[in-house]
Amino acid sequence: MSERRVSLLGALFVAIGPISMALYTPAMTQIVEAFGTTEAMVKLTLTLYFAGFAVSQLVAGPLSDALGRRPVTIIFMAIYFAASLAALFAPSIGFLIAARFVQGVGASAGQAIARAVVRDLFTQDQSSRIMNLIGIILAVGPALAPTIGGLVLEVSTWQAIFFLMALLGLTVMAGAVFSLRETVVPDRSRLNLRVLGGSYLYLITNRHFLTTSGVIGGAVGALYTQATFLPFILMDDIGLTPSQFGLSMLVQTGSFFTGSITTRFLMRRFSAYQLVPFGLGFIAIGSLGVSLLLFEEPSFLKVMVPVGFYSFGIALVMPAMLTASLAPFPHIAGAASSLTGFMQMGAGLLMGSIGAALGDPLFAMGLLIPIMGGAAILCYLVYRSNPHLAEPEPRHDMTVGPQSTGRALRAETNRND
CATH class of the missing domain: 1.20.1250.20 (MFS general substrate transporter like domains)
Known part of the structure; x- marks a missing residue:
């Protein structure tokens, strides 16, 4: 393998x-x-x-x-x-x-x-x-x-x-x-359902998992949220035909692809973790651009250029944050991977549903996408604020239990010593 x-x-x-x-x-x-x-x-x-x-x-x-x-x-x-x-x-x-x-x-x-x-x-x-x-x-x-x-x-x-x-x-x-x-x-x-429930309870109360998965949920979840708004904005508000809409989505996909290729090139010289702040910077620029839709008449460039920045940033953030979200949990890697995926899709579904309830896709996108970008940045800042959480790769395995990340790491170190 x-x-x-x-x-x-x-x-x-x-x-x-x-x-x-x-x-x-x-x-x-x-x-x-x-x-x-x-x-x-x-x-x-x-x-x-x-x-x-x-x-x-x-x-x-x-x-x-x-x-x-x-x-x-x-x-x-x-x-x-x-x-x-x-x-x-x-x-x-x-x-x-x-x-x-x-x-x-x-x-x-x-x-x-x-x-x-x-x-x-x-x-x-x-x-x-x-x-x-x-x-x-x-x-x-x-x-x-x-x-x-x-x-x-x-x-x-x-x-x-x-x-x-x-x-x-x-x-x-x-x-x-x-x-x-x-x-x-x-x-x-x-x-055993009790063991499974314990694994999920541990993950959702673990600060390391919540912050790293929160970065992924806010960043990647925005792609699912945007998918519920962009067809209506681009075709109803801007007036694109269905075929033009399909071609316009290449801006989002192309930006993500370009970001992924750029990340792969940069990882020859830098750690993936060093690229995350830059990716979040692009997400912040995209969020700010999208928020302007609350105040200005939409146009193709005003919508898709910020979407492109956001998508490019996601590609820089994903590799390191996905690795970090799973790193401390080798014994429940399947559960951790599942919950990470559910959180990113769930964030998109939740915000998309809120947007549908708001009624106006343009207003919903201008309000909710920046909130998701801000949430991703906030989760990253919390992740970096703790000495244990700031370690890119926790070096000790963690088992299911009630300890916090820091206490569990110290306990594992003592056992190894």
Whole structure:
């Protein structure tokens, strides 16, 4: 399990979730016509996919702690494959909605387990380099997926989209079967709900985990929040056509991709942790630019230039903060990875829901995105303010318990001495 193999497998596992969401979007209008249903019903196929994906992470990660990374990946990818076939032959919109939910459940393991595998094998800048490569592929895959889906629909029907997803599921399963080696000693005692609850309780009361995951939630969660505002702002307020909107999103994806490539280049000379303040600086600039939408008439540049700055900053922040969020928790890496993923998606879903309740997408984006950027910066400042929390890579393992991060580190040091 070399660094290169883990990078490629991790990217493959992580990409299946967002690709399955993006590949499907061009087919939504066809599905409305095919089933004689409403747009609202078809949108449920996206909403429930997202819900299945977000919530099931909380199960997939801890299961991989208990049963092993490899078997849980294979099981969940088999669920994804079966759900893709069910969607392919769906006789009704209700059946398709249910299949999409199960697809989300199956895809959820990819993100949770990929990060846990990285934590099992690598630390410090090796881990950050892998997280960076995963981020690069994560930017490319969803960016190309709608184009691929559109081209497929030019020569076939919406069912072909789910055929491609089934092939993708088989590809990930093959990667798990033939290339993934087990990276953790399974501990079946963790199947106990009390133990699982204790792991999650420990994480959500651990200052180190909350601050590092808070940085990720505020930074990456903004991407999910923006996705609920930008279509309405760019098409309704600014007047772009759907195809122009699709092309305009390359600003966001391209900025993230450029930031990831820049991060990879800079990591040859600097630690990933040294890049985080600069990334947060770009996020601050993006947040400030977005906040101006509260006071000025929107234009394409006024919206997308700040979005580009924010996305570029995310790429500089992610590798180190993902590594830091998992570093002290090797014995519950699956649970920590799952909860980190849930927090970033949950932050996006929560703020997106608040924005929907506010009613005006322009006002919601101008208000909520800067709040998320400010929260990410605040969490980082708290993370750096404590001598123990400021260590990029805590050097001692921590087990589940009621201690604070600092006390647990000192206790572990005493035991080792």
